[in-house]
Amino acid sequence: MDDIDRAILRELQTDGRIAYADLGPKVGLSASAARQRLQRLLDSKVVQVVGVTDPMAMGRQSMALLGISVDGDPRAVADVLAQREEVVYMVLTAGPYDLFAEVVCGQPADLLDLVNDVVRPIDGVTGVETFPYFGIHTHRFLWDVG
Amino acid sequence: MDDIDRAILRELQTDGRIAYADLGPKVGLSASAARQRLQRLLDSKVVQVVGVTDPMAMGRQSMALLGISVDGDPRAVADVLAQREEVVYMVLTAGPYDLFAEVVCGQPADLLDLVNDVVRPIDGVTGVETFPYFGIHTHRFLWDVG
DNA sequence: GGGCCACGTGGACGACATCGACCGGGCGAT
DNA sequence: ATCGCCCGGTCGATGTCGTCCACGTGGCCC
Numbered sequence: 001m002d003d004i005d006r007a008i009l010r011e012l013q014t015d016g017r018i019a020y021a022d023l024g025p026k027v028g029l030s031a032s033a034a035r036q037r038l039q040r041l042l043d044s045k046v047v048q049v050v051g052v053t054d055p056m057a058m059g060r061q062s063m064a065l066l067g068i069s070v071d072g073d074p075r076a077v078a079d080v081l082a083q084r085e086e087v088v089y090m091v092l093t094a095g096p097y098d099l100f101a102e103v104v105c106g107q108p109a110d111l112l113d114l115v116n117d118v119v120r121p122i123d124g125v126t127g128v129e130t131f132p133y134f135g136i137h138t139h140r141f142l143w144d145v146g
Numbered sequence: 147m148d149d150i151d152r153a154i155l156r157e158l159q160t161d162g163r164i165a166y167a168d169l170g171p172k173v174g175l176s177a178s179a180a181r182q183r184l185q186r187l188l189d190s191k192v193v194q195v196v197g198v199t200d201p202m203a204m205g206r207q208s209m210a211l212l213g214i215s216v217d218g219d220p221r222a223v224a225d226v227l228a229q230r231e232e233v234v235y236m237v238l239t240a241g242p243y244d245l246f247a248e249v250v251c252g253q254p255a256d257l258l259d260l261v262n263d264v265v266r267p268i269d270g271v272t273g274v275e276t277f278p279y280f281g282i283h284t285h286r287f288l289w290d291v292g
Numbered sequence: 293g294g295g296c297c298a299c300g301t302g303g304a305c306g307a308c309a310t311c312g313a314c315c316g317g318g319c320g321a322t
Numbered sequence: 323a324t325c326g327c328c329c330g331g332t333c334g335a336t337g338t339c340g341t342c343c344a345c346g347t348g349g350c351c352c
Contacts, residue, residue: 050159133240138233167309
Protein backbone atom coordinates (compact mmCIF):
# COMPACT_ATOMS: atom_id res chain seq x y z
CA MET A 1 0.00 0.00 0.00
CA ASP A 2 1.90 3.02 -1.25
CA ASP A 3 1.16 6.29 -3.02
CA ILE A 4 0.64 4.53 -6.33
CA ASP A 5 -1.93 2.17 -4.83
CA ARG A 6 -3.72 5.13 -3.35
CA ALA A 7 -3.62 6.88 -6.71
CA ILE A 8 -5.21 3.81 -8.27
CA LEU A 9 -7.96 3.79 -5.65
CA ARG A 10 -8.51 7.48 -6.29
CA GLU A 11 -8.99 6.87 -10.00
CA LEU A 12 -11.36 4.00 -9.34
CA GLN A 13 -13.36 6.38 -7.24
CA THR A 14 -14.36 8.43 -10.26
CA ASP A 15 -14.52 5.59 -12.76
CA GLY A 16 -14.49 2.00 -11.65
CA ARG A 17 -14.42 0.79 -15.26
CA ILE A 18 -11.39 2.79 -16.34
CA ALA A 19 -9.23 0.91 -18.86
CA TYR A 20 -5.83 -0.25 -17.68
CA ALA A 21 -4.35 1.54 -20.66
CA ASP A 22 -5.66 4.80 -19.19
CA LEU A 23 -5.13 3.91 -15.56
CA GLY A 24 -1.44 3.10 -15.92
CA PRO A 25 -0.27 6.48 -17.24
CA LYS A 26 -2.52 8.31 -14.77
CA VAL A 27 -0.70 6.75 -11.84
CA GLY A 28 2.73 6.79 -13.46
CA LEU A 29 2.95 3.16 -14.48
CA SER A 30 2.64 1.01 -17.55
CA ALA A 31 -0.74 -0.56 -18.20
CA SER A 32 0.52 -4.01 -17.21
CA ALA A 33 1.89 -2.82 -13.89
CA ALA A 34 -1.34 -0.97 -13.11
CA ARG A 35 -3.27 -4.13 -13.87
CA GLN A 36 -1.06 -6.22 -11.59
CA ARG A 37 -1.47 -3.74 -8.77
CA LEU A 38 -5.21 -3.47 -9.13
CA GLN A 39 -5.45 -7.24 -9.31
CA ARG A 40 -3.50 -7.51 -6.09
CA LEU A 41 -5.73 -4.95 -4.41
CA LEU A 42 -8.84 -6.80 -5.57
CA ASP A 43 -7.48 -10.19 -4.49
CA SER A 44 -6.59 -8.90 -1.05
CA LYS A 45 -10.10 -7.42 -0.69
CA VAL A 46 -8.70 -3.98 -0.02
CA VAL A 47 -10.94 -2.67 -2.74
CA GLN A 48 -13.99 -3.93 -4.52
CA VAL A 49 -15.32 -2.48 -7.75
CA VAL A 50 -19.10 -2.43 -7.69
CA GLY A 51 -22.07 -0.69 -9.25
CA VAL A 52 -23.71 1.57 -6.71
CA THR A 53 -27.31 2.40 -7.46
CA ASP A 54 -29.25 5.47 -6.45
CA PRO A 55 -32.26 4.31 -4.43
CA MET A 56 -34.33 7.33 -5.44
CA ALA A 57 -33.73 6.57 -9.12
CA MET A 58 -34.86 3.02 -8.44
CA GLY A 59 -38.18 4.23 -7.09
CA ARG A 60 -37.26 3.78 -3.44
CA GLN A 61 -38.83 6.63 -1.55
CA SER A 62 -38.56 5.56 2.02
CA MET A 63 -35.20 5.24 3.67
CA ALA A 64 -34.22 5.23 7.29
CA LEU A 65 -31.54 4.61 9.82
CA LEU A 66 -32.58 2.30 12.63
CA GLY A 67 -30.97 2.51 16.04
CA ILE A 68 -31.62 -0.86 17.63
CA SER A 69 -31.23 -1.81 21.28
CA VAL A 70 -30.60 -5.45 21.99
CA ASP A 71 -30.69 -7.62 25.08
CA GLY A 72 -28.12 -10.35 24.42
CA ASP A 73 -25.80 -10.69 21.45
CA PRO A 74 -26.41 -7.99 18.85
CA ARG A 75 -24.65 -10.14 16.25
CA ALA A 76 -27.47 -12.65 16.37
CA VAL A 77 -29.94 -9.88 15.60
CA ALA A 78 -27.68 -8.54 12.87
CA ASP A 79 -27.49 -11.97 11.26
CA VAL A 80 -31.27 -12.17 11.11
CA LEU A 81 -31.64 -8.66 9.73
CA ALA A 82 -28.96 -9.27 7.12
CA GLN A 83 -31.37 -11.69 5.44
CA ARG A 84 -33.70 -8.83 4.55
CA GLU A 85 -32.90 -7.17 1.28
CA GLU A 86 -34.16 -3.84 2.61
CA VAL A 87 -31.19 -3.77 4.95
CA VAL A 88 -28.29 -2.35 3.00
CA TYR A 89 -25.86 -1.46 5.73
CA MET A 90 -25.34 -2.56 9.28
CA VAL A 91 -22.79 -1.85 11.99
CA LEU A 92 -22.44 -3.00 15.57
CA THR A 93 -21.93 0.06 17.73
CA ALA A 94 -21.13 1.13 21.20
CA GLY A 95 -23.23 3.84 22.80
CA PRO A 96 -26.99 4.19 23.32
CA TYR A 97 -27.76 1.63 20.61
CA ASP A 98 -26.21 -1.74 20.00
CA LEU A 99 -26.87 -1.96 16.31
CA PHE A 100 -27.38 0.49 13.50
CA ALA A 101 -29.11 -0.57 10.33
CA GLU A 102 -29.78 1.39 7.19
CA VAL A 103 -32.90 0.30 5.38
CA VAL A 104 -34.32 1.19 1.97
CA CYS A 105 -38.01 0.63 1.32
CA GLY A 106 -40.36 1.45 -1.50
CA GLN A 107 -43.07 3.22 0.46
CA PRO A 108 -43.34 4.72 3.93
CA ALA A 109 -45.83 1.98 4.76
CA ASP A 110 -43.24 -0.65 3.91
CA LEU A 111 -40.86 0.98 6.34
CA LEU A 112 -43.46 0.92 9.09
CA ASP A 113 -44.18 -2.74 8.37
CA LEU A 114 -40.51 -3.60 8.37
CA VAL A 115 -39.88 -1.98 11.74
CA ASN A 116 -42.98 -3.31 13.43
CA ASP A 117 -43.38 -6.73 11.84
CA VAL A 118 -39.77 -7.67 11.28
CA VAL A 119 -37.38 -5.80 13.50
CA ARG A 120 -39.27 -5.50 16.77
CA PRO A 121 -40.33 -9.17 16.92
CA ILE A 122 -36.73 -10.41 16.60
CA ASP A 123 -35.61 -12.18 19.76
CA GLY A 124 -33.57 -9.89 21.95
CA VAL A 125 -34.65 -6.61 20.38
CA THR A 126 -35.71 -4.30 23.18
CA GLY A 127 -36.10 -1.06 21.28
CA VAL A 128 -35.98 0.50 17.84
CA GLU A 129 -35.51 4.16 17.08
CA THR A 130 -36.31 5.14 13.50
CA PHE A 131 -34.61 8.05 11.73
CA PRO A 132 -36.20 8.49 8.33
CA TYR A 133 -34.29 10.45 5.73
CA PHE A 134 -35.13 11.74 2.33
CA GLY A 135 -31.89 12.09 0.52
CA ILE A 136 -28.21 11.47 0.82
CA HIS A 137 -26.12 14.57 1.30
CA THR A 138 -22.67 13.05 0.94
CA HIS A 139 -21.45 9.64 -0.12
CA ARG A 140 -17.77 8.88 -0.49
CA PHE A 141 -16.40 5.47 -1.22
CA LEU A 142 -12.76 6.23 -0.80
CA TRP A 143 -11.40 6.23 2.69
CA ASP A 144 -8.18 7.75 1.75
CA VAL A 145 -5.19 7.96 4.00
CA GLY A 146 -4.69 11.63 4.77
CA MET B 147 -35.86 0.32 -15.96
CA ASP B 148 -36.93 -3.26 -16.51
CA ASP B 149 -35.86 -6.73 -15.45
CA ILE B 150 -32.86 -6.65 -17.76
CA ASP B 151 -31.61 -3.38 -16.28
CA ARG B 152 -31.99 -4.86 -12.84
CA ALA B 153 -30.11 -7.95 -13.93
CA ILE B 154 -27.31 -5.71 -15.15
CA LEU B 155 -27.18 -3.90 -11.83
CA ARG B 156 -27.10 -7.23 -10.06
CA GLU B 157 -24.10 -8.35 -12.08
CA LEU B 158 -22.32 -5.08 -11.44
CA GLN B 159 -22.88 -5.74 -7.79
CA THR B 160 -20.51 -8.70 -7.80
CA ASP B 161 -18.08 -7.39 -10.43
CA GLY B 162 -18.12 -3.79 -11.53
CA ARG B 163 -15.43 -4.45 -14.13
CA ILE B 164 -17.21 -7.31 -15.88
CA ALA B 165 -16.61 -7.31 -19.63
CA TYR B 166 -19.57 -6.47 -21.84
CA ALA B 167 -18.89 -9.72 -23.68
CA ASP B 168 -19.65 -11.56 -20.43
CA LEU B 169 -22.35 -9.21 -19.20
CA GLY B 170 -24.51 -9.46 -22.31
CA PRO B 171 -25.07 -13.23 -22.27
CA LYS B 172 -25.58 -13.17 -18.50
CA VAL B 173 -28.56 -10.87 -18.85
CA GLY B 174 -29.83 -12.41 -22.07
CA LEU B 175 -28.56 -9.80 -24.51
CA SER B 176 -25.77 -9.30 -26.98
CA ALA B 177 -22.67 -7.51 -25.76
CA SER B 178 -23.55 -4.36 -27.70
CA ALA B 179 -27.03 -4.16 -26.25
CA ALA B 180 -25.72 -4.67 -22.74
CA ARG B 181 -23.20 -1.93 -23.33
CA GLN B 182 -25.87 0.48 -24.56
CA ARG B 183 -28.03 -0.24 -21.54
CA LEU B 184 -25.24 0.15 -19.04
CA GLN B 185 -24.15 3.35 -20.75
CA ARG B 186 -27.67 4.69 -20.42
CA LEU B 187 -27.79 3.73 -16.75
CA LEU B 188 -24.45 5.42 -16.13
CA ASP B 189 -25.46 8.55 -18.04
CA SER B 190 -28.71 8.87 -16.14
CA LYS B 191 -26.81 8.47 -12.84
CA VAL B 192 -28.95 5.53 -11.82
CA VAL B 193 -25.79 3.61 -11.19
CA GLN B 194 -22.18 4.51 -10.66
CA VAL B 195 -19.32 2.05 -10.86
CA VAL B 196 -16.73 2.81 -8.22
CA GLY B 197 -13.97 1.20 -6.24
CA VAL B 198 -15.04 0.76 -2.63
CA THR B 199 -12.21 0.42 -0.19
CA ASP B 200 -12.20 -1.36 3.13
CA PRO B 201 -11.27 1.20 5.82
CA MET B 202 -9.76 -1.47 8.07
CA ALA B 203 -7.48 -2.63 5.25
CA MET B 204 -6.44 0.99 4.77
CA GLY B 205 -5.32 1.23 8.36
CA ARG B 206 -8.37 3.10 9.57
CA GLN B 207 -9.19 1.81 13.00
CA SER B 208 -11.62 4.32 14.34
CA MET B 209 -15.02 4.67 12.78
CA ALA B 210 -18.21 6.13 14.11
CA LEU B 211 -21.69 7.30 13.41
CA LEU B 212 -22.43 10.79 14.63
CA GLY B 213 -25.94 11.84 15.52
CA ILE B 214 -25.91 15.61 15.32
CA SER B 215 -28.49 18.05 16.65
CA VAL B 216 -28.70 21.41 14.96
CA ASP B 217 -30.31 24.71 15.74
CA GLY B 218 -31.07 26.25 12.35
CA ASP B 219 -30.59 24.72 8.92
CA PRO B 220 -28.92 21.32 9.15
CA ARG B 221 -27.91 21.64 5.50
CA ALA B 222 -25.50 24.43 6.36
CA VAL B 223 -23.82 22.17 8.89
CA ALA B 224 -23.79 19.31 6.42
CA ASP B 225 -22.11 21.50 3.83
CA VAL B 226 -19.34 22.35 6.26
CA LEU B 227 -18.86 18.75 7.34
CA ALA B 228 -18.78 17.55 3.75
CA GLN B 229 -15.45 19.34 3.36
CA ARG B 230 -13.81 16.95 5.78
CA GLU B 231 -12.42 13.85 4.17
CA GLU B 232 -13.15 11.83 7.30
CA VAL B 233 -16.85 12.23 6.59
CA VAL B 234 -17.80 9.52 4.15
CA TYR B 235 -21.56 9.51 4.41
CA MET B 236 -24.16 11.99 5.54
CA VAL B 237 -27.94 12.09 5.61
CA LEU B 238 -30.42 14.65 6.84
CA THR B 239 -32.87 12.91 9.11
CA ALA B 240 -36.04 13.42 11.01
CA GLY B 241 -36.22 12.24 14.59
CA PRO B 242 -34.08 12.95 17.64
CA TYR B 243 -31.14 14.05 15.48
CA ASP B 244 -31.11 16.38 12.50
CA LEU B 245 -28.06 15.00 10.78
CA PHE B 246 -26.26 11.69 10.68
CA ALA B 247 -22.66 11.50 9.63
CA GLU B 248 -20.43 8.51 9.24
CA VAL B 249 -16.79 9.24 9.87
CA VAL B 250 -13.63 7.22 9.36
CA CYS B 251 -10.51 8.16 11.30
CA GLY B 252 -7.10 6.63 11.73
CA GLN B 253 -6.91 6.55 15.50
CA PRO B 254 -9.43 6.89 18.32
CA ALA B 255 -7.73 10.15 19.24
CA ASP B 256 -8.41 11.51 15.76
CA LEU B 257 -12.07 10.73 16.22
CA LEU B 258 -12.14 12.56 19.52
CA ASP B 259 -10.41 15.55 17.95
CA LEU B 260 -12.78 15.54 15.03
CA VAL B 261 -15.86 15.56 17.21
CA ASN B 262 -14.62 18.12 19.69
CA ASP B 263 -12.53 20.43 17.51
CA VAL B 264 -14.47 20.25 14.26
CA VAL B 265 -18.05 19.16 14.72
CA ARG B 266 -19.06 20.80 17.98
CA PRO B 267 -17.67 24.25 17.12
CA ILE B 268 -19.70 24.44 13.90
CA ASP B 269 -22.29 27.21 14.07
CA GLY B 270 -25.68 25.82 14.93
CA VAL B 271 -24.52 22.48 16.31
CA THR B 272 -26.18 21.98 19.68
CA GLY B 273 -25.26 18.39 20.34
CA VAL B 274 -23.31 15.43 19.05
CA GLU B 275 -23.84 11.82 19.97
CA THR B 276 -21.03 9.49 18.99
CA PHE B 277 -21.57 5.83 18.16
CA PRO B 278 -18.21 4.20 17.57
CA TYR B 279 -18.14 0.92 15.69
CA PHE B 280 -15.46 -1.59 14.97
CA GLY B 281 -16.56 -3.38 11.89
CA ILE B 282 -19.17 -3.44 9.21
CA HIS B 283 -21.57 -6.32 9.46
CA THR B 284 -23.41 -5.86 6.18
CA HIS B 285 -22.84 -3.65 3.20
CA ARG B 286 -24.99 -3.91 0.09
CA PHE B 287 -24.73 -1.54 -2.80
CA LEU B 288 -27.72 -2.70 -4.72
CA TRP B 289 -31.07 -1.69 -3.42
CA ASP B 290 -32.95 -3.93 -5.73
CA VAL B 291 -36.59 -3.69 -6.50
CA GLY B 292 -38.24 -6.57 -4.67
C1' DG C 293 29.63 -10.96 -5.01
C1' DG C 294 25.90 -14.23 -5.73
C1' DG C 295 21.42 -15.51 -5.45
C1' DC C 296 16.88 -14.30 -4.69
C1' DC C 297 12.64 -11.83 -4.66
C1' DA C 298 9.52 -8.19 -5.83
C1' DC C 299 8.14 -5.28 -9.21
C1' DG C 300 8.01 -2.84 -13.62
C1' DT C 301 8.50 -3.09 -18.76
C1' DG C 302 7.63 -4.38 -23.45
C1' DG C 303 5.68 -7.24 -26.94
C1' DA C 304 2.61 -10.71 -29.12
C1' DC C 305 -1.68 -12.62 -29.39
C1' DG C 306 -6.36 -13.18 -28.86
C1' DA C 307 -10.34 -11.19 -26.93
C1' DC C 308 -12.93 -7.28 -26.46
C1' DA C 309 -15.06 -2.57 -26.98
C1' DT C 310 -16.76 0.36 -30.23
C1' DC C 311 -19.47 2.02 -33.94
C1' DG C 312 -22.31 1.91 -37.90
C1' DA C 313 -25.60 -0.52 -40.82
C1' DC C 314 -29.41 -3.24 -40.71
C1' DC C 315 -33.71 -5.23 -38.80
C1' DG C 316 -38.06 -5.98 -36.41
C1' DG C 317 -41.90 -4.98 -33.09
C1' DG C 318 -44.98 -1.50 -31.14
C1' DC C 319 -47.68 2.38 -31.94
C1' DG C 320 -49.98 6.45 -33.61
C1' DA C 321 -51.87 8.79 -37.62
C1' DT C 322 -54.10 8.64 -41.83
C1' DA D 323 -55.21 -2.19 -42.39
C1' DT D 324 -51.10 0.04 -43.85
C1' DC D 325 -47.65 3.18 -43.77
C1' DG D 326 -43.91 5.52 -41.25
C1' DC D 327 -41.45 6.28 -37.33
C1' DC D 328 -38.85 5.28 -33.30
C1' DC D 329 -36.86 2.59 -29.91
C1' DG D 330 -34.01 -1.03 -29.06
C1' DG D 331 -31.82 -5.27 -30.58
C1' DT D 332 -28.46 -8.04 -33.54
C1' DC D 333 -24.61 -8.51 -36.52
C1' DG D 334 -20.10 -7.61 -38.39
C1' DA D 335 -15.67 -4.96 -39.21
C1' DT D 336 -11.92 -2.63 -37.17
C1' DG D 337 -8.86 -0.93 -33.94
C1' DT D 338 -8.03 -0.99 -29.11
C1' DC D 339 -7.39 -3.31 -24.96
C1' DG D 340 -6.69 -7.08 -21.62
C1' DT D 341 -3.85 -10.87 -20.80
C1' DC D 342 0.18 -13.43 -20.37
C1' DC D 343 4.98 -14.27 -20.49
C1' DA D 344 9.86 -13.43 -20.90
C1' DC D 345 13.11 -10.19 -19.64
C1' DG D 346 15.41 -6.37 -17.01
C1' DT D 347 16.49 -3.98 -12.76
C1' DG D 348 17.02 -2.61 -7.99
C1' DG D 349 16.98 -3.96 -3.12
C1' DC D 350 18.23 -7.21 0.35
C1' DC D 351 20.09 -10.95 2.96
C1' DC D 352 23.46 -14.41 3.46
